Each structure stands twice: as structure tokens, then as C-alpha cells.
């Protein structure tokens with residue numbers, strides 16, 4: 001939390017309602033949530049503020065529609081606190097205090113906080129009757145003279161311990177219990193939980209008044225069943241002790257002494273049974289009670305410690321007892337060795353050292369109590385770092401193994417193929433949230449979707465304080481702003497504030513990954529969209545007009561797309577036709593050119609032949625040089641009229657059509673294309689009708 005925020009809080013310290021708005025403080029029903037305000041503010045800014053680009057894509061307006069509690073979603077709220085003003089104090093400084101706008105008049109709810117002082121002192125007191133019942137009745141049973149000497153004292157102590165036992169049941173019926181890191185103070189829930197638990201069975205059995213049926217100290221044997229409470233008391237003592245290691249060693253010694261005491265009593269009872277002083281192994285007779293007890297305790301110590309310095313047993317009961325004691329001793333030795341190792345273990349010691357330092361710094365108060373209840377989540381960080389270090393294939397396998405079970409519990413993915421879940425599992429990032437820590441903030445641009453692995457989150461209403469729904473394990477949220485649902489009034493913005501109720505563990509999936517997965521698996525997308533639409537309709541966040549308009553626009557767009565597709569098809573067919581025609585024409589033009597060339601060659605040959613014949617004819621006549629016939633074209637003599645220069649008509653045609661080129665030996669020029677031919681880009685390709693016939697071929701070049 002920034003300094004500005006703290007100052008703002010200090011300014012509105014005594015107001016009924018904190019300032020609200022972006023960057024300001026938001027009042028939450030702390031008494032309902034049981035959450036520190038500091039946590040709320042600290043994490044308010046967790047989701048990034050919208051960027052300019054996001055602003056462009058934002059929905060037209062964020063409406064002020066009160067989301068109704070959805071019938072399909074549980075809206076029960078647990079963990080309600082006592083409704084008084086909460087404050088956060090650090091080293092004596094009241095940093096902030098909040099009073100909800102409509103705080104109900106606090107009513108006395110007699111419940112004990114299990115981490116509070118009252119409970120701590122009660123359970124410390126309970127150590128005495130439990131120890132009494134574990135140690136004294138067996139002694140009274142095995143040493144009848146002890147029972148007989150002070151019957152009044154034992155009756156009084158028994159009664160007192162029984163009263164305390166019953167009182168303990170009463171205390172347990174009023175002790176709040178933590179759920180997701182929050183205390184449940186609802187008496188009916190506390191009662192129900194205790195009465196249906198195993199603890200109640202043990203407690204009831206340990207308080208059973210069997211002495212009414214059998215007036216012997218052995219009837220109190222069931223009181224031992226309360227020994228579990230002794231362990232709890234010890235653990236609580238440890239959390240407050242400055243030197244928990246020493247406390248554990250003390251507990252170990254106490255346990256050893258109790259075991260030795262029990263064994264000593266059993267040894268004495270066996271000795272009485274075999275006859276006191278009847279051999280060297282049994283307890284000697286003729287001494288006082290205290291002396292006999294000490295002798296028994298000493299022998300039990302030797303037996304249990306497996307020192308082996310005891311007199312040799314001869315009789316069967318003696319042998320059995322000694323063997324049993326040795327076995328017990330071995331087990332006790334192993335237990336003690338292990339416990340000493342645990343005491344020496346650094347991890348817990350370090351935690352306690354840190355916690356003690358933090359407690360000293362924080363002093364008494366709300367924050368200290370919350371710190372005591374706080375449990376770090378080292379597992380998540382370890383998971384992440386381990387996964388990062390692995391090769392991709394192994395990482396995928398591990399991610400699937402780790403997340404598949406949790407993901408398959410998510411309703412919308414239950415029907416999905418395993419491939420979707422595996423793919424999703426690879427993209428998920430676990431994240432832990434503390435009590436009251438915000439996960440999403442209404443109006444912010446959505447960038448992540450969340451799956452609840454454990455714990456619960458509350459969806460807050462429009463006022464940002466009233467929970468409208470509580471989502472538990474296996475549920476998901478934050479999808480509405482990521483997937484495009486036509487008619488969603490909030491568009492790509494969060495439609496509600498979401499806070500973690502207690503300690504919760506979520507899987508976070510980024511928008512990019514979600515869209516990628518949904519693109520690969522359209523079935524999952526359809527399911528998610530259908531579910532989102534249902535939620536929007538239930539919460540009244542669906543703009544039906546916009547939805548209808550979007551549906552109509554989609555229909556129009558679909559029609560246009562279909563028309564466009566048809567148009568594309570027709571164009572493609574035309575292009576194909578054009579290409580075919582073009583190929584065909586090119587082929588024809590080539591063939592015509594070849595034929596033209598052949599004819600031209602033939603005519604040239606004819607012309608050469610005609611000239612040669614003319615020359616022969618002249619020589620054969622033997623004419624004089626003056627009367628030598630002019631080398632006339634064959635047209636003038638006998639030459640083929642075609643070999644002559646082009647006639648006027650032919651020439652006229654030649655200009656329009658293919659004219660022979662005098663300079664190039666009368667090659668006819670193929671007329672350039674016109675119209676479609678030119679459009680084809682083949683200037684020389686002309687239909688055969690345009691290719692000049694032989695009349696177009698010019699006569700032989702003038703030499």
C-alpha cells in the first residue's frame with residue numbers, strides 16, 4: 001500500500017465510510033469477511049489499469065446494473081465476524097479503522113478463538129486433569145494402600161477432573177474453527193461440526209462415568225482417551241514459546257516418566273501377584289509404600305532402558321514381563337532418538353525463531369493474531385521453479401499430472417477431451433491468495449481467467465462490499481471479459497469485484513493462452529460461451545438489444561460472405577476460361593505462322609524457277625544483245641501472274657491486312673490484333689481470316 005493511500009486512510013480514519021474510487025480506499029464488510037483492510041488495499045492495484053489501446057476496445061459504458069444473486073450459485077456466506085469495528089495496528093499505531101456503513105448491532109456470540117488467549121489458557125489448565133488421570137489412577141490401582149489412605153482426596157480430585165472434562169466439551173462446543181484461513185463463529189456450525197466429528201466420540205467416551213457401575217480406580221481408564229488434548233495443548237504452548245526446542249525435550253522427558261511410572265506400577269502389581277520378596281526379581285516386601293514405589297520405578301527404568309542390570313527372571317510371568325519391557329524399551333529408545341532429531345531439525349526451529357521475532361515486532365493486536373494464523377505456501381513456488389528447470393516434454397507430462405485432476409473438476413471442461421486439459425495444464429500458473437485479497441477488480445480490463453484449485457472466492461456486488469456469490473473448489477471465473485460474448489455490457493472489462501475469502505489457491509490462465517486453446521478446441525469454446533451467456537442472463541448483464549443487433553449483423557455478414565464466396569468462384573471460372581482461350585489462340589497463331597512460312601518458301605522457289613526458265617529461254621533463242629529480251633517478270637511473259645508485284649486490290653488489302661515486306665524478301669506481316677486479340681496481349685495473333693492470302697505476298701524483290 002502506497003503512502004498516499006495510508007494518508008488517505010488516516011484522513012478518513014473516523015469516517016463511517018472510506019473514500020471510494022480509483023486509487024482510493026474501498027470499504028469492504030470486513031466484519032463479514034474477517035479480512036484486514038490493509039490486505040485489501042495492498043492488492044487492489046494487482047490488475048493493471050487499462051491502457052490506451054484497451055480504452056479503444058472498451059465497452060461503450062460500464063452500466064450500473066445490480067447483479068442479482070444467481071440462483072445457480074450458492075450465495076451463502078460463512079465466516080461472519082462479530083460485526084464490530086476492525087482496526088489494523090502496527091507497533092501501537094492505529095493505521096486504519098473501518099466501520100461498515102450499516103453495521104448491525106453487535107450481539108454477543110460466545111465463541112472462543114482457537115488462537116486466542118482464552119482458549120490457550122483453558123487448554124493449559126486441561127493439561128492438569130489429563131495428566132492426573134494418566135498418572136494417579138494406575139498408581140491407586142496397583143498400590144491399594146494409596147487408594148485406601150486418602151479416599152476423600154481422590155474422590156475430590158476425581159470429581160474436579162470430571163467437571164473439567166465436561167467443561168472441556170462445553171468449550172469445544174463454543175470454539176470457532178478456521179475455514180480457508182477465516183474463523184467460523186457461527187455457533188450452530190461449530191456445534192454441528194464438533195458433534196459430528198471423531199473428537200466428540202473420544203471426548204464422550206473419556207467422560208463416561210463408569211465408576212457408577214464399577215467403583216474401582218480402573219474404571220477411570222477411559223479418561224486416558226483425552227490424552228489427544230494433551231498433544232494439542234503442547235503444540236499451542238510451542239507456538240508461544242521462545243524456546244520450543246526446550247519445550248519439546250521437556251515433553252519427551254515427561255512422556256518417558258509417564259511410561260516408566262506405568263511400567264513401575266505394572267511391575268509392582270506383578271510382584272504382588274507373585275508374592276512380594278518371593279525371589280530376587282520381584283519387589284522386596286517389608287518396606288514402606290514410597291520405598292516400594294521407588295524400587296519399582298528403578299527396576300522399570302532398568303528394564304525400559306535395556307541396561308540389562310536387573311536380576312535374572314526365572315518364572316514365566318517374570319520372563320514375559322522382562323521381555324515385553326525390553327521390547328518396549330527398544331521402541332521407546334527409537335522414538336526418543338527420532339524426537340531428539342526432530343528437535344534438532346532446523347526448519348521448524350527457524351520458523352519459530354522468525355515468528356517469534358515478528359511477534360515481538362508487531363506486539364499484541366489483530367495483525368499479530370493474523371500472522372499466527374498465516375501459513376506460507378512454499379509448495380507453489382517450489383512447483384514453479386522445478387517445472388521451469390525441466391525439458392518441455394517432461395514439463396508437459398508433469399504439468400498434466402499435477403493439474404489434470406484439478407482441471408477435470410472444472411464443470412465446463414468435464415466433457416472436454418483430455419487433449420484440451422493437457423494443453424490447458426501446460427499454460428496454467430498456480431497462484432495463492434490470502435484472506436480478503438482481491439483477485440479481479442470491476443471495470444478493469446480482463447487479462448486472465450482463474451480456476452479455483454482450493455479455497456473459496458467471493459463475487460462482490462455493485463457496491464463492492466456485498467458478496468453475491470461464493471465460488472468454491474472446481475469453479476472458474478474471469479472468463480466473461482476474455483471471450484467475446486455478443487451483448488455483454490462490460491465488453492472486455494471485469495463485471496465484478498472478486499476477493500479471496502480465505503486462503504485460496506488458484507490456477508491463472510492468460511487471455512492469449514485461453515484464446516489459443518479455444519481456437520484449437522472449438523467445442524470447449526462453445527461450452528464456455530454458452531456458460532458465459534447463461535451467467536450474463538442470470539446476472540442481468542446481457543444487453544438483449546445489442547445481442548439481437550449483433551446476431552442480425554452476424555447474419556448479414558454471413559450472407560455477404562456467402563455472396564463473396566460465390567463471386568470469387570465465378571471470377572475463378574472466368575479466369576480459367578480466359579486462360580484456356582488464350583492457350584488455344586496461341587496454338588492457332590503458331591500453326592498459321594508455320595503454314596505461312598511454308599507457302600512463302602514455296603513461292604520463292606517458284607519465282608527462282610521462273611527466273612531460271614526465262615534465262616534458259618533467252619539463251620535458246622540466241623538473240624542479239626540489242627534485241628535481248630528484258631528480264632521481265634513472269635507475268636509479262638509466261639511467269640505466273642502471282643509472282644508479279646501485288647495488284648492494286650491486293651495492295652489495298654495488304655495495307656489493311658498482312659503486307660509483304662519488300663525489303664525482307666516479301667515476308668507477309670501478320671496483322672496486329674484488334675479488339676479481343678489485343679486485349680489478350682498478343683499483338684501478332686490474328687484470326688486466320690485476317691491472315692493475308694497468297695495475293696498479299698509481294699512479288700520478288702527488285703534486284
Ligand SMILES: Nc1ncnc2c1ncn2[C@@H]1O[C@@H]2COP(=O)(O)O[C@H]2[C@H]1O
Pocket residue numbers: 067068069070073440446459468469476477478479480481482490493494495496497498535539
Ligand atoms: N453472479 C455471479 N456469479 C458467479 N460468477 C460471477 C458472477 N458475476 C460475475 N462473475 C464472475 O466474475 C468475473 C469477473 O470478471 P469477468 O467479468 O471477466 O468474469 C466474471 C465472472 O466469471
